[in-house]
Amino acid sequence: MDIGSILIKKITSTLSAEENRFFEEWVNASLKNRNLYQFFLKKHQNGEELPNVDEINIDDAWKAVLEKTGVETKRPYNKNYARLVLRYAAVITVLFGLGSLYFVLQNPKESAPNLEDGQWGNKNYFT
Numbered sequence: 001m002d003i004g005s006i007l008i009k010k011i012t013s014t015l016s017a018e019e020n021r022f023f024e025e026w027v028n029a030s031l032k033n034r035n036l037y038q039f040f041l042k043k044h045q046n047g048e049e050l051p052n053v054d055e056i057n058i059d060d061a062w063k064a065v066l067e068k069t070g071v072e073t074k075r076p077y078n079k080n081y082a083r084l085v086l087r088y089a090a091v092i093t094v095l096f097g098l099g100s101l102y103f104v105l106q107n108p109k110e111s112a113p114n115l116e117d118g119q120w121g122n123k124n125y126f127t
Contacts, residue, residue: 010037011040011050035062039061039068
């Protein structure tokens with residue numbers, strides 16, 4: 001069934017029972033569909049001429065609804081941005097790990113505690 005002709009018939013109250021079931025399923029399927037129906041219904045109630053069934057373009061009508069309501073569509077989540085952030089986080093982690101390893105290898109006596117006699121540095125923690 002063509003939704004364009006069903007919309008016109010619904011607004012003009014000339015739907016058959018089968019077409020009405022199809023319309024109810026369609027309009028309840030999404031908020032987008034409900035808004036599109038309400039858009040055409042308001043045009044009809046304001047005395048505007050409804051387009052010919054063959055002239056209805058659902059995408060263009062939906063764009064008109066968005067423009068009139070002032071709703072902006074959200075930009076889809078950009079996967080490349082997440083990858084970029086993760087890439088920089090990985091580089092920073094590797095650099096931090098290499099810097100720590102260099103520090104430990106350059107100063108092995110200062111960085112490692114002496115636990116053989118129960119001391120950590122100059123303080124005795126076990127007495």
